[in-house]
Amino acid sequence: MSDVSLPAPSVMDRLTPGTKAALLTLLVGALCLALESATEFLPVWPEAWTLPVTEWIGVSLEWLFDIIRPAMRLISAALEYPMVWVNWLLVNTPWPLIIGATVALGWYAGGLSLALMSGVGLGFVLASGYWVEGMNTLALVFVSVPLALTLGLLIGIWSNESARARPWIEATLDLMQTVPTFAYLTPLLLLFGFGPVVGLIASAIYAAPPMARNTLLGLQRVEAEVKEAGVMSGATRLQQLVQVEIPAAATQIMIGVNQALMAALSMVIIAAVIGGFDDIGWEVLLTMRQANFGQSLLAGLVIVVFAIIIDRISARMATSRERFDVRISWVILAVAIATSVLAWAALPAPGDMAVLAPTVEAVDGALTSFTRSAGATLDSIKNNAMFYGLLPLRIGLDGAVLPFTWGFSWTANMSYALFAVAGALGIAVAMTGRMAFGMCLPIIAIIVETGVSDLPWPFVLVGLGAVAWVAGGWKLTRLVVILMLLIAISGLWPRAMLSLYLCGAAVIACAVLGGLLGLLSAVSNPAWAVIRPVCDMLQTIPLFVFLIPVLMFFQIGEFSAFLAIIAYAIVPMIRYTRHGLVTTPPEMLESAVSSGATEWQIMREVRAPYAAPTILLGLNQTILYAFAMLVIAALIGTTGLGQSIYIALGAGDVGLGISAGAAMAILALIADRIVQGFAEERRRALGL
Amino acid sequence: MTASAPTGTPAIAVEGLWQVFGNDAKTRLKDAQGRTGSAPDAAEALRDDGLIPAVQDASFEVKEGELFVIMGLSGSGKSTMIRCISRLVEPTAGSVRIDGEDILSANAKRLIELRREKLGMVFQHFGLFPHMTVADNVAFPLKMLGKSKSERRARALEVIEMVGLTGREDAYPRELSGGQKQRVGIARSLAANPDIWFLDEPFSALDPLIRRQLQDEFLKIQSTLHKTIVFITHDISEALKLADRIAIMRDGKIVQIGTPAQIVLNPVDDYVREFSRDVAKGKHACLDSVIETSDELPEMPDDPKLRIDMTLDEALASCMSCYQHVPVWDREGKMVGFVHPSALAAALQVDPA
Ligand SMILES: Nc1ncnc2c1ncn2[C@@H]1O[C@H](COP(=O)(O)OP(=O)(O)OP(=O)(O)O)[C@@H](O)[C@H]1O
Numbered sequence A: 001m002s003d004v005s006l007p008a009p010s011v012m013d014r015l016t017p018g019t020k021a022a023l024l025t026l027l028v029g030a031l032c033l034a035l036e037s038a039t040e041f042l043p044v045w046p047e048a049w050t051l052p053v054t055e056w057i058g059v060s061l062e063w064l065f066d067i068i069r070p071a072m073r074l075i076s077a078a079l080e081y082p083m084v085w086v087n088w089l090l091v092n093t094p095w096p097l098i099i100g101a102t103v104a105l106g107w108y109a110g111g112l113s114l115a116l117m118s119g120v121g122l123g124f125v126l127a128s129g130y131w132v133e134g135m136n137t138l139a140l141v142f143v144s145v146p147l148a149l150t151l152g153l154l155i156g157i158w159s160n161e162s163a164r165a166r167p168w169i170e171a172t173l174d175l176m177q178t179v180p181t182f183a184y185l186t187p188l189l190l191l192f193g194f195g196p197v198v199g200l201i202a203s204a205i206y207a208a209p210p211m212a213r214n215t216l217l218g219l220q221r222v223e224a225e226v227k228e229a230g231v232m233s234g235a236t237r238l239q240q241l242v243q244v245e246i247p248a249a250a251t252q253i254m255i256g257v258n259q260a261l262m263a264a265l266s267m268v269i270i271a272a273v274i275g276g277f278d279d280i281g282w283e284v285l286l287t288m289r290q291a292n293f294g295q296s297l298l299a300g301l302v303i304v305v306f307a308i309i310i311d312r313i314s315a316r317m318a319t320s321r322e323r324f325d326v327r328i329s330w331v332i333l334a335v336a337i338a339t340s341v342l343a344w345a346a347l348p349a350p351g352d353m354a355v356l357a358p359t360v361e362a363v364d365g366a367l368t369s370f371t372r373s374a375g376a377t378l379d380s381i382k383n384n385a386m387f388y389g390l391l392p393l394r395i396g397l398d399g400a401v402l403p404f405t406w407g408f409s410w411t412a413n414m415s416y417a418l419f420a421v422a423g424a425l426g427i428a429v430a431m432t433g434r435m436a437f438g439m440c441l442p443i444i445a446i447i448v449e450t451g452v453s454d455l456p457w458p459f460v461l462v463g464l465g466a467v468a469w470v471a472g473g474w475k476l477t478r479l480v481v482i483l484m485l486l487i488a489i490s491g492l493w494p495r496a497m498l499s500l501y502l503c504g505a506a507v508i509a510c511a512v513l514g515g516l517l518g519l520l521s522a523v524s525n526p527a528w529a530v531i532r533p534v535c536d537m538l539q540t541i542p543l544f545v546f547l548i549p550v551l552m553f554f555q556i557g558e559f560s561a562f563l564a565i566i567a568y569a570i571v572p573m574i575r576y577t578r579h580g581l582v583t584t585p586p587e588m589l590e591s592a593v594s595s596g597a598t599e600w601q602i603m604r605e606v607r608a609p610y611a612a613p614t615i616l617l618g619l620n621q622t623i624l625y626a627f628a629m630l631v632i633a634a635l636i637g638t639t640g641l642g643q644s645i646y647i648a649l650g651a652g653d654v655g656l657g658i659s660a661g662a663a664m665a666i667l668a669l670i671a672d673r674i675v676q677g678f679a680e681e682r683r684r685a686l687g688l
Numbered sequence B: 001m002t003a004s005a006p007t008g009t010p011a012i013a014v015e016g017l018w019q020v021f022g023n024d025a026k027t028r029l030k031d032a033q034g035r036t037g038s039a040p041d042a043a044e045a046l047r048d049d050g051l052i053p054a055v056q057d058a059s060f061e062v063k064e065g066e067l068f069v070i071m072g073l074s075g076s077g078k079s080t081m082i083r084c085i086s087r088l089v090e091p092t093a094g095s096v097r098i099d100g101e102d103i104l105s106a107n108a109k110r111l112i113e114l115r116r117e118k119l120g121m122v123f124q125h126f127g128l129f130p131h132m133t134v135a136d137n138v139a140f141p142l143k144m145l146g147k148s149k150s151e152r153r154a155r156a157l158e159v160i161e162m163v164g165l166t167g168r169e170d171a172y173p174r175e176l177s178g179g180q181k182q183r184v185g186i187a188r189s190l191a192a193n194p195d196i197w198f199l200d201e202p203f204s205a206l207d208p209l210i211r212r213q214l215q216d217e218f219l220k221i222q223s224t225l226h227k228t229i230v231f232i233t234h235d236i237s238e239a240l241k242l243a244d245r246i247a248i249m250r251d252g253k254i255v256q257i258g259t260p261a262q263i264v265l266n267p268v269d270d271y272v273r274e275f276s277r278d279v280a281k282g283k284h285a286c287l288d289s290v291i292e293t294s295d296e297l298p299e300m301p302d303d304p305k306l307r308i309d310m311t312l313d314e315a316l317a318s319c320m321s322c323y324q325h326v327p328v329w330d331r332e333g334k335m336v337g338f339v340h341p342s343a344l345a346a347a348l349q350v351d352p353a
């Protein structure tokens, strides 16, 4: 061996990082299982190792809040004025005028189609009898959005100006967007007191980051020579910003405005859980609690209508330069004013409108009879999914396989058999050269046998650390391990595992289903023509509304939450998969075609590898969406961190709210960094 | 300070100028210089370190009213050079003086003043403000100078006419062709009537016909305005047509500075020779680049009356039938030297390289 100049590679050197990581994880898993019964501290994180972090956070925050509360109360009192004022204005402005103004704006921005959409949409709101509640919600949006825009613009400019502050600002923005929405509410509630101002502030905080990001992005994307032309003209820095760079970045900034509007609307509706304000979100919640689904569907649709109108008009104004004849807008407005003035006395009050009441009743009736007649089917869908899918994943085959569901009970021998089969299969696969994949099989067997929520903590810690090492090297591993230990020490580990399980299950379902739909959309234009508007729709609907249909059919419970998460989180997976697959550079396709590849060979050999980084980014988005929805889904019965956050909100327990929110953010952050790491690695491998 | 600059002070004086892109460039450049001693070696060392020495140890002067052309292949550092001179990027080392004033130590306020009043620049990729009309783009430097609205509009229309874009003043940049955009850029840089004018490939997006027209127009403007100009181009015939002097750059280094004739007739290396390869030298070089002088006059039986400012082509045509040395005269009729017809023919040979 020593006579060759190059040392022969050792076994370890020949293994790919993936194989090494899988090997380590497998070893730790096997060790944990073997010692499970012998040791106390392996299966569950021992009580004695936890610190009362939650209480500490609670105590110190309450101490801090006591100090700053007077100032905060002043702010909330100050915000009360514009809110009440805008609210009064919106509620008391004759509805023909509001509809007319919106239609006029819709026409100006997008012509006939947007004008019609605005008219029909607001007509529906009027007919639903939810006009006043709707205006109450909009009042919150219209006060919080200017705050969010100002804040976002300033933050964006600041991070553009200061290279030193930029990484910190970006990290904060990341955090603001990963910390679950409900988690904001508890401290705000304690600081600002009970009332709609909390919703207003929460939505301003929630809506500022997209504005800040887009502002920064826009400013950075202004062509270097355009900026330099400003400099060479002798503009001062302020002149450059105000007269050159911000106007040149206007399109991107307008996209930020659009996103901020949508975020604010979504948050205002979520904030309705605080209650005490007669807005449309509250209406949904109330009717949902009364199981009055026809009504909550109607209220939900009102929200959807608002979301669509706001989104489409602001998006059109951001991205299209085309404007329609403003004179027609004036005419529409004039007609609206004339109607309001002349026919005011004759017009019915918007709150008394009940045109849709019969429809609602009919829908309610139909729903009731449907759930009654199809109840057995729905129940069996739910039960099958629970007993044979979700439950085993959660508590493992050893816990979920019971005589009254599976027909037999799980024994230790079955576990051994499972491990043996998985091990043999794994070795067989490893022999064909796919070492890492082969080793994943027994790992999967361990997870399925034990269940995510019962996995020994060292196994999870090492497994996540190993994956992080493959994705991003030692630095990422260190981050992941430290953050996970933080969760464990604060005693939130079991709840975090429950969240991880539900989120993981939903993400896997999204990945499979969304991947397939994305593939279908990529190969078939008719399919995309159907799927695309559905995706657009799903992305416009505020989180909250997703709960209504699943609740209607599947009642409160984990399965409903699971479905709601999928419905919300699947969209990015579909979009990115399709986008990745259809944007393969033409010259690569041409060279494949000229090599005589068939359509499917091209898909497998060229398109799919090229699309991998994009698809991974889609998966990343899906994961973040899933975490966001997980918290909202706590409203309809999930366990884990989401539930803790929701409970904390009800009890005003800021310590629990913040620490559970932070744990959730940590999980999301870890998933985000790992997937981004893989995407980055793929991009580098493809030379992109 | 500028007014009192003594006559003869170069408009632009660049000395030992370095622009190195990369992290921590200043200390690493010093370090590399200390280690290696010579500029090319230091540049090589920096390059090995993963830094980009876009301009290396450049020194030259541009006289007032001179039209100085920088030529070089893509990526050779031409644009970076004028960015350094105008301090759009902060040079890593060296000094730049404009009318004797060290602009690298000028403070922000003084820089703004200089740019408002003295410097104008045409950008390679136009750098037009996308949200402003042609007229507003052109008037922008005037706005910075605090001129009134009507004054701005009047002056803008004047320069827009000068570049032949009358009628398009209310169009937006996105509605213009590449060549039209380029002319807006030129108009904008002229609006505030700068003394020193940087042009980065200002005619590159134009078709040959318009290009020639604009070059002629440009020479005409220059003959009346006498600006100090630094002009970047890829095109050797453009360089030869316009330049008082040409600097040739390669990989960040200035390899040769000289008059068009010197560049054409005495290229310092193959790189420079390659540029002028296809140039009809007889049209660009004058007799002064080939004459000999000596105390001892050779036998000169013929005198085809060659004048020192004749191009080589003209000279060769006049002494077609001569086989021995012929005298060369200056404008006043004094003999300044002599030349052998075969030397003329040799100078015109296209280089074999
Ligand atoms: N901001 C920058 N950061 C890093 N490298 C840069 C930067 N600007 C220019 N360079 C590099 O410096 C070198 C010189 O670039 P420069 O733009 O000056 O070339 P050029 O001679 O103008 O070329 P062209 O004729 O294509 O315009 C190039 O290698 C370029 O990649």
Ligand SMILES: [Mg+2]
Residues within 6 Å of the ligand: B078, B079, B080, B124, B200
């Ligand atoms: Mg250039």
